[in-house]
Amino acid sequence: MNHEEFQRTTGADPTHLNEALRRHLAHCAECVEYYADVLSLEARLRSALEISLPYRPLPPARDSPAVWWYGLAAAFALVTIADWFLSPDKWLRTVKAILVPIIGVSTSQ
Numbered sequence: 001m002n003h004e005e006f007q008r009t010t011g012a013d014p015t016h017l018n019e020a021l022r023r024h025l026a027h028c029a030e031c032v033e034y035y036a037d038v039l040s041l042e043a044r045l046r047s048a049l050e051i052s053l054p055y056r057p058l059p060p061a062r063d064s065p066a067v068w069w070y071g072l073a074a075a076f077a078l079v080t081i082a083d084w085f086l087s088p089d090k091w092l093r094t095v096k097a098i099l100v101p102i103i104g105v106s107t108s109q
């Protein structure tokens, strides 16, 4: 076992040392210092996670007025587009209105 193996293994789970980790720790000052830092960090994290906060229920969610306006606009656009596609006359008139000024040819008789 070397320093890197010890530090990687104890960094992942500092609470469980197997026999090989204990043997390395018994003979390595560098890893003793590292292990003390890891245990200190672990203790601070554990205490930070145990902070209890007062329970305050959230207010019921309400739709904002903007959501209703977006929904209304989307519904209006959908109806307009559906009407445009379902009415061939409107579609042809719209295409003619767009293409005639561009290509300069009138398709009407």
Ligand SMILES: [Zn+2]
Residues within 6 Å of the ligand: 002, 003, 004, 006, 024, 028, 029, 030, 031
């Ligand atoms: Zn070591």
